[in-house]
Amino acid sequence: MTIKLMKLPIIIFSTLGLLTLISAIFPQFLTPYHPDEIDVTALLQKPSWSHPFGCDELGTDVLARIIYGTRLELMVCLGSVALASIFGIPCGLVAGYFGGKIDWILTVIADSILSFPIILFAVLIVASLGASVLTLVGVLAFAFIPRIFRLIRGQTQIISSLGYVRSAEAMGVKTVKILFLHILPNTIGPLMVIVPQLMAIAVLIEAGLSFIGLGIQPPQISWGSLLLVSKNYYVAAPWYPLAVGGVTTLAAAVLVFSGDLAGAAVNPLRRLK
Amino acid sequence: MRKLAPYFRFLVILWVVVTVVFVSLRLTPGDPALLLLGPTAGRQDTAERLADIRERYGLNRPIIIQYGIYLSDIVTADLGKSNRSERRVSELVKTAAPVTISLILLSMLLAIPISIYLGLTAAQKRERPYDRSVRTLATLAMATPSFWVGLLLVNFFSIRLGLLPPSGYIKLFVDPIGYFSHMMLPVVTLALYLIGTLTRFVYTETADTLEQDYIRVSRAMGISSKRILFQFVARNSLTPMIIIVGVEVGTLIGGAVIVEEVFGLPGLGRLLLNAVLGRDYPVVQGTVLSITVVVILLNILAEFVYKLLNPRSKI
Numbered sequence: 001m002t003i004k005l006m007k008l009p010i011i012i013f014s015t016l017g018l019l020t021l022i023s024a025i026f027p028q029f030l031t032p033y034h035p036d037e038i039d040v041t042a043l044l045q046k047p048s049w050s051h052p053f054g055c056d057e058l059g060t061d062v063l064a065r066i067i068y069g070t071r072l073e074l075m076v077c078l079g080s081v082a083l084a085s086i087f088g089i090p091c092g093l094v095a096g097y098f099g100g101k102i103d104w105i106l107t108v109i110a111d112s113i114l115s116f117p118i119i120l121f122a123v124l125i126v127a128s129l130g131a132s133v134l135t136l137v138g139v140l141a142f143a144f145i146p147r148i149f150r151l152i153r154g155q156t157q158i159i160s161s162l163g164y165v166r167s168a169e170a171m172g173v174k175t176v177k178i179l180f181l182h183i184l185p186n187t188i189g190p191l192m193v194i195v196p197q198l199m200a201i202a203v204l205i206e207a208g209l210s211f212i213g214l215g216i217q218p219p220q221i222s223w224g225s226l227l228l229v230s231k232n233y234y235v236a237a238p239w240y241p242l243a244v245g246g247v248t249t250l251a252a253a254v255l256v257f258s259g260d261l262a263g264a265a266v267n268p269l270r271r272l273k
Numbered sequence: 274m275r276k277l278a279p280y281f282r283f284l285v286i287l288w289v290v291v292t293v294v295f296v297s298l299r300l301t302p303g304d305p306a307l308l309l310l311g312p313t314a315g316r317q318d319t320a321e322r323l324a325d326i327r328e329r330y331g332l333n334r335p336i337i338i339q340y341g342i343y344l345s346d347i348v349t350a351d352l353g354k355s356n357r358s359e360r361r362v363s364e365l366v367k368t369a370a371p372v373t374i375s376l377i378l379l380s381m382l383l384a385i386p387i388s389i390y391l392g393l394t395a396a397q398k399r400e401r402p403y404d405r406s407v408r409t410l411a412t413l414a415m416a417t418p419s420f421w422v423g424l425l426l427v428n429f430f431s432i433r434l435g436l437l438p439p440s441g442y443i444k445l446f447v448d449p450i451g452y453f454s455h456m457m458l459p460v461v462t463l464a465l466y467l468i469g470t471l472t473r474f475v476y477t478e479t480a481d482t483l484e485q486d487y488i489r490v491s492r493a494m495g496i497s498s499k500r501i502l503f504q505f506v507a508r509n510s511l512t513p514m515i516i517i518v519g520v521e522v523g524t525l526i527g528g529a530v531i532v533e534e535v536f537g538l539p540g541l542g543r544l545l546l547n548a549v550l551g552r553d554y555p556v557v558q559g560t561v562l563s564i565t566v567v568v569i570l571l572n573i574l575a576e577f578v579y580k581l582l583n584p585r586s587k588i
Contacts (some may be wrong), residue, residue, distance in 0.1 A: 055488045107288055112285075112293070115286060115290060115565060115568055115572065116290065116523075116561075116565050117524065120564055123545055123557060124297055124558065124561045125550045126547070128298060163349070193291045194350075203415070213546075214549065227421060231424065232397065234432075241421070241424065245417075249413065249418065252418075253412055256416055257412060260412075
């Protein structure tokens with residue numbers, strides 16, 4: 001019963017995920033237009049069958065720009081989460097497994113990073129390093145490390161008291177092996193819950209920062225930079241900002257929903273209710 | 274001693290935050306003095322001013338001494354001066370802060386009652402259309418870029434209907450009606466995000482509370498479900514909200530920075546963005562630092578109030 005109920009959203013989400021992946025890797029398969037193609041006969045053209053989301057101020061197909069923007073968007077999302085995991089997971093394992101002083105120190109550092117509002121921290125870093133894709137990925141990764149750290153630390157604390165870990169210890173298995181082979185695989189479930197949520201945050205922060213000119217800079221295309229460019233056309237061509245904002249919202253919402261779904265799948269108690 | 278441990282932790286957190294800000298300037302490639310000086314085009318006294326800055330922050334001395342000077346400045350609340358207007362950073366922050374604070378407080382006042390109501394009632398009608406639509410809408414509200422909603426609202430209410438001013442700010446004491454009409458759209462914009470997050474939170478908490486035995490007993494005793502929900506359940510599932518609201522203050526300030534930009538409000542976000550664009554590094558650093566410290570203090574306060582209201586957490 002539960003599987004039947006959960007199937008529909010999973011089908012929808014995987015289709016959307018596949019579409020996102022195709023638009024990031026092979027955008028030319030999804031649209032006949034080029035995102036930098038200028039067409040003076042189609043300036044701010046209304047949506048039609050050949051241009052489903054209309055055209056922008058240079059006559060470029062809005063849908064094509066959104067599709068081509070996916071690549072950078074996905075790079076920011078995946079890059080920041082991956083970078084944060086590289087630092088957050090080992091620290092979380094160590095803190096959760098050993099406890100004591102090292103745990104206290106790592107937790108305090110994590111809490112300190114968490115107390116920086118992400119946008120403000122981004123402003124501080126952009127002010128000294130300048131705005132670029134790399135800065136953005138770095139700032140997001142820095143903000144995500146403590147979130148991944150806390151999750152892995154908590155999971156490790158629970159798991160390391162379980163019998164099989166205890167017996168591995170008693171058999172003299174190397175600590176590194178216990179951490180990465182015995183404990184880490186059991187934290188994957190909760191990790192799958194938090195990763196989509198972090199990616200949703202990344203989409204929204206990217207949009208916000210690019211909008212205030214501190215994220216991705218035009219002519220590079222991301223959804224945030226498209227939202228910035230479309231700012232002036234809310235009256236003249238409302239479909240343009242509506243399409244870009246709608247896609248951004250949809251992407252973030254789908255990510256949050258899939259985090260919820262993963263949560264329900266991981267937590268059997270929630271599933272029963 | 275054990276009672277003091279959490280406060281010691283917060284002191285360490287404050288110290289780490291202050292240090293991260295210090296390090297962020299020193300890690301920048303190039304001369305930190307140039308960054309602090311800002312744009313110098315067409316000024317005769319550049320060399321002299323650079324030397325002044327080096328002397329003031331000890332930039333030609335070992336990093337430890339630089340750090341010492343920096344820490345003692347922070348302790349005496351000296352955040353330096355803007356490199357554009359020569360005004361003190363603390364003064365600039367003080368002038369801009371009331372706008373941002375009132376924006377955040379008003380959105381909380383709007384969002385908290387709405388999300389409590391939605392979260393409680395949705396949890397009671399679990400898995401029915403009402404519950405599903407509330408939860409879907411809450412997630413959507415959370416996932417919408419706030420500035421986009423803000424611009425859509427401006428276009429509808431200000432440009433199409435001409436009901437509210439599109440941007441600008443009037444002080445509350447100068448013209449209360451003008452104040453509220455200018456604040457209305459920014460507050461709604463910011464509140465929308467908060468309603469999304471808080472509704473989801475209240476929902477989860479309430480759904481858990483509703484499963485507990487004392488609720489089943491009260492129901493068996495024939496107490497009306499309205500009374501159970503708004504008196505018994507609410508008391509238990511709303512106390513943790515204090516902590517969440519404290520945590521969300523940080524996110525809200527980030528959101529406020531962008532919302533202020535959309536609506537042209539002269540708050541901290543405006544100050545910060547103008548400083549970034551004008552390469553006024555001392556103002557950026559001082560503003561980020563003071564906001565973060567306030568956020569930390571608010572979180573301590575939230576935790577304290579939570580413990581006061583919830584004696585169980587003391588154990």
